[in-house]
Amino acid sequence: MAEQSGPALALEADDIWAGYNGRTALEGVAFNIETGCLAGLVGPNGSGKSTLLRLILGLHKPWRGRIRIFGSGARPDRLRLGYTPQTEQVDWSFPVTVLDVVLMGRYGRLGPLRRPTATDRDIARQALESVRMADLADRRIGELSGGQQRRALVARALAQEADLLLLDEPLSGLDATAQHDLINLFEGLRHQGKTLLVATHDLSCVAADFDHAILLNRKVVAFGRPADVFTEELLNATFQRHLLLVRLEDRTYVGHD
Amino acid sequence: MTEVLDYVSDPWTLEFMRRGLIAAVMVSAVAAVIGCFVILKGMAFIGDALPHASFGGVAAAFVLGANLYLGGAIAAVLTALLIGFVSRRALLKYDTAIGILFVGAFAAGILIISRRTNYTPDLFSFVFGNVLGVSWSDVWTTAVVAAVILVLVVLFYKELLFVTYDPSMAAAAGLPVAAVQYGLLALIGVTTVIGLQTVGIVLVVALIVTPAATAQLLTRRLPAMMAAGAAVGVLSSLAGLYVAYYADVSASAAIVLTATAFFFLAFLFAPGRGLLWQRGFSPAGRV
Numbered sequence: 001m002a003e004q005s006g007p008a009l010a011l012e013a014d015d016i017w018a019g020y021n022g023r024t025a026l027e028g029v030a031f032n033i034e035t036g037c038l039a040g041l042v043g044p045n046g047s048g049k050s051t052l053l054r055l056i057l058g059l060h061k062p063w064r065g066r067i068r069i070f071g072s073g074a075r076p077d078r079l080r081l082g083y084t085p086q087t088e089q090v091d092w093s094f095p096v097t098v099l100d101v102v103l104m105g106r107y108g109r110l111g112p113l114r115r116p117t118a119t120d121r122d123i124a125r126q127a128l129e130s131v132r133m134a135d136l137a138d139r140r141i142g143e144l145s146g147g148q149q150r151r152a153l154v155a156r157a158l159a160q161e162a163d164l165l166l167l168d169e170p171l172s173g174l175d176a177t178a179q180h181d182l183i184n185l186f187e188g189l190r191h192q193g194k195t196l197l198v199a200t201h202d203l204s205c206v207a208a209d210f211d212h213a214i215l216l217n218r219k220v221v222a223f224g225r226p227a228d229v230f231t232e233e234l235l236n237a238t239f240q241r242h243l244l245l246v247r248l249e250d251r252t253y254v255g256h257d
Numbered sequence: 258m259t260e261v262l263d264y265v266s267d268p269w270t271l272e273f274m275r276r277g278l279i280a281a282v283m284v285s286a287v288a289a290v291i292g293c294f295v296i297l298k299g300m301a302f303i304g305d306a307l308p309h310a311s312f313g314g315v316a317a318a319f320v321l322g323a324n325l326y327l328g329g330a331i332a333a334v335l336t337a338l339l340i341g342f343v344s345r346r347a348l349l350k351y352d353t354a355i356g357i358l359f360v361g362a363f364a365a366g367i368l369i370i371s372r373r374t375n376y377t378p379d380l381f382s383f384v385f386g387n388v389l390g391v392s393w394s395d396v397w398t399t400a401v402v403a404a405v406i407l408v409l410v411v412l413f414y415k416e417l418l419f420v421t422y423d424p425s426m427a428a429a430a431g432l433p434v435a436a437v438q439y440g441l442l443a444l445i446g447v448t449t450v451i452g453l454q455t456v457g458i459v460l461v462v463a464l465i466v467t468p469a470a471t472a473q474l475l476t477r478r479l480p481a482m483m484a485a486g487a488a489v490g491v492l493s494s495l496a497g498l499y500v501a502y503y504a505d506v507s508a509s510a511a512i513v514l515t516a517t518a519f520f521f522l523a524f525l526f527a528p529g530r531g532l533l534w535q536r537g538f539s540p541a542g543r544v
């Protein structure tokens with residue numbers, strides 16, 4: 001990545017309106033994320049987190065508004081954007097190995113009719129190495145644990161050599177140890193200069209380990225440092241009726257959803 | 258010893274048996290390769306629908322005096338693309354779209370031939386298949402179409418794999434997902450048409466689904482699954498034709514039932530994944 005003076009922005013969203021079939025999912029969403037930052041996209045189910053990630057990826061068009069990626073309003077090299085879908089959206093019974101899946105991260109760079117080369121395989125293996133799964137390369141994906149599944153998907157984004165990683169609910173359904181491992185991995189990637197935007201409804205992980213939080217419920221309720229935005233008032237505005245428990249340092253908040 | 262050899266070689270002294278074998282082997286191999294994508298995407302219903310839909314085109318071509326396969330292929334590919342279009346637009350659920358379109362096209366076929374009752378015996382070979390009635394020109398047509406399908410699968414393997422496995426990630430990586438999905442549907446349509454003469458409309462779905470499903474139980478990766486599926490299809494054709502020859506039964510039914518028998522063998526005995534294996538040897542019972 002090029003040397004930057006000052007806090008270069010990885011992602012800027014400006015007055016984004018979007019939805020499906022006439023139903024509004026996002027209303028005037030605006031925020032920005034600095035390069036090299038671990039950001040949480042926090043909100044209840046149906047708050048538009050996945051829609052926002054799809055908009056950033058260019059898989060869905062906004063009705064209005066602009067998204068700038070690494071300072072450019074033009075669609076950047078889309079391979080700088082890595083993506084991990086929700087695990088429920090992945091077919092884990094498919095007959096592919098972990099290495100096959102990670103190699104798919106290279107496919108976008110290959111272009112039509114070209115096969116992965118030895119270099120692509122090396123890069124895929126290095127990506128597996130960096131998520132500490134090199135020994136599982138030849139495992140069938142259906143044989144992975146929940147935490148290994150998430151790390152395999154992250155490895156695919158790394159094999160793509162993406163700089164901005166968009167992760168849809170990577171923390172959900174994991175036990176505390178696996179969550180901890182995954183967050184350690186995220187922090188390691190941030191140290192390498194990657195920017196991560198992690199959609200989650202797990203507030204305690206974001207509060208403890210993330211640089212930045214975006215509270216989303218169709219609108220951006222707040223964005224900033226978790227310590228600043230995780231207030232009872234803002235969390236209530238975000239989660240509304242959804243009941244949840246939030247621990248911040250030694251305080252416990254009960255929000256209702 | 259020579260008696261046994263006679264038993265083995267006897268059927269192939271007849272030219273129509275040789276032609277039938279060549280056609281069945283090619284069709285079953287290609288159908289199994291395409292069938293891998295069909296079953297991995299849970300599209301078995303499409304494998305049943307497209308041959309039926311192609312009957313509308315076959316009947317129309319018959320009345321117009323055009324090439325029957327071409328008519329069938331056009332109808333099958335059009336139906337496949339329409340199914341893809343309707344379901345991509347999420348106007349209807351996938352299986353509802355299939356149900357409406359394929360029965361409509363099949364009914365059109367019946368309607369057309371009901372005006373021409375004197376010719377229907379020819380068309381019935383498309384319904385139930387007549388592998389022993391294929392001509393050398395049918396064999397050549399099948400060979401060319403089968404080769405084109407296999408070449409396309411090899412050339413676009415990377416795209417087919419990625420789009421079948423994870424379409425949203427493939428789209429994010431810049432692959433032409435819609436084109437690949439439509440292309441796959443068209444390949445399924447063409448595959449069903451070359452299966453028509455071999456096993457007929459009613460049974461062609463078995464050549465697409467059964468060998469591929471058998472292979473899925475026996476393999477770990479997609480390329481191996483395709484190769485094993487093709488092998489199961491070829492073996493089923495060979496064994497089915499022997500059964501048909503010596504038991505004097507329908508060749509298409511014998512081929513399909515042989516494939517079904519292979520599937521049940523794999524279902525029971527597949528290492529690590531067969532039913533008996535899970536019960537007997539694997540304490541975890543993982544699939």
